[in-house]
Amino acid sequence: MLGKKVWRRLLGVDTDTVMERVEFDEDADAVVASVRPRRGRLSCGRCGRPSARHDRGEGRRRWRTLDLGELRCYLEADAPQVVCDIHGVVVAKVPWARHGAGHTRGFDDLVAWLAVHSSKTTVCELTRIAWASVGAIIARVVADARAERDPFGGLTRIGIGEISYKARAALPHRGG
Numbered sequence: 001m002l003g004k005k006v007w008r009r010l011l012g013v014d015t016d017t018v019m020e021r022v023e024f025d026e027d028a029d030a031v032v033a034s035v036r037p038r039r040g041r042l043s044c045g046r047c048g049r050p051s052a053r054h055d056r057g058e059g060r061r062r063w064r065t066l067d068l069g070e071l072r073c074y075l076e077a078d079a080p081q082v083v084c085d086i087h088g089v090v091v092a093k094v095p096w097a098r099h100g101a102g103h104t105r106g107f108d109d110l111v112a113w114l115a116v117h118s119s120k121t122t123v124c125e126l127t128r129i130a131w132a133s134v135g136a137i138i139a140r141v142v143a144d145a146r147a148e149r150d151p152f153g154g155l156t157r158i159g160i161g162e163i164s165y166k167a168r169a170a171l172p173h174r175g176g
Helices: 004-011 105-117 120-127 131-148 162-170
Strands: 017-025 030-037 052-055 060-068 071-078 081-084 088-091
Touching (some): 120 131
Antiparallel strands (some): 017 030, 052 081, 060 071, 081 088
16 A cells, blocks of 8 residues: 555645545546545635634535546545635635635646647547536636736736738738
8 A cells, every 4th residue: 555645646635635545436447535634724615714614515525636547536525614704605625626626726737738738639538528627627727827916917008019900901801
């Protein structure tokens, strides 16, 4: 049996995640790791503010993580709900996934990178997910990146090339 440090690295989780056990699920033909966040105060899954527990949620939940060769891998954990002063009752934050995601951060980041650097077919076949899932993942990753850094922060001027616009307008129109 591999040590917990090795499993943590293979499954892409950090030290804020406790590895309880790793099993092979024959029905899903996948590796399933039972995990939980390190003990501490629960926080809102949307804004990260410390929040009081509301209930146990809908039980255990699975998040798809990076594959191990041909085997799909999942993280499985309880998904309690908290009461946030701003967002109301929401699922508590977990260190391995973005709010509302069925995939881990590592999986989301890989899919987003692949979508930029390869074809649609390649992304879907390599990750074994539907293109609609790829779109949802890209939206989450972009929203997360924009929340960290404003792409237009510090912008003071913007210019429009009139000459280029006029030159292009003067080109003959090609049908098609």
